[in-house]
Amino acid sequence: MENLELRNETGVAPVMSVKDWAISIIITMIPLAGLIMLCIWAFGNKEINENKKNWAKALVFIQIATIIIVGIIYAIIIAAFLAVYQTR
Template structure:
C-alpha cells in the first residue's frame, strides 16, 4: 500500500495534456514517446499512468484486430476454395 503522506506529484496543466495527446497521435514517434513516458522514472506519475493505460488499450486493440483478421481471412479462404471447385 502506498504512503498517503508521501510527496505528491505536480498537477499537469491542460496545455501539458494537450501536447502529450497530440504527440501520442503521431504514428511512430507517438508510440515511442508513450513507451518513454510509461517507463521513465522522471515522468510525472499522472502522465506515466496515462501512458501505460494507453499502451494497454493499444495492445488490446491490436490483438483484437489480429483475431478478427485471421477469422475473416480464414472465412474468405474457405469460401473461396469451395466456390472454385464447383466450376
C-alpha cells in the same frame, strides 16, 4: 527538476497543466512516434510526472489489446474468405 523535488516533499505528483496534456495527446497522434513516446513516458525515468506515467501505461495497454483484437478479427475474416474460395 522542480516536479521531482515537489513530489518528494508532498508525496503527490504535481498537477499537469492543460497545455502539457494537450501536447501529450497531440504527440500520441503521430503514428509511430506516438507509440515510442508512450513507451518512454510509461517506462522511462523517474523525472516524468506520475500522472503522465500512469496515463501512458494505460494507453499502451489499450493499444496492445486493440492490436490483438483487430488481428484476431482479421484472421477470422481471412479464414472465412479462404474457406469460401477453396470450396469453389
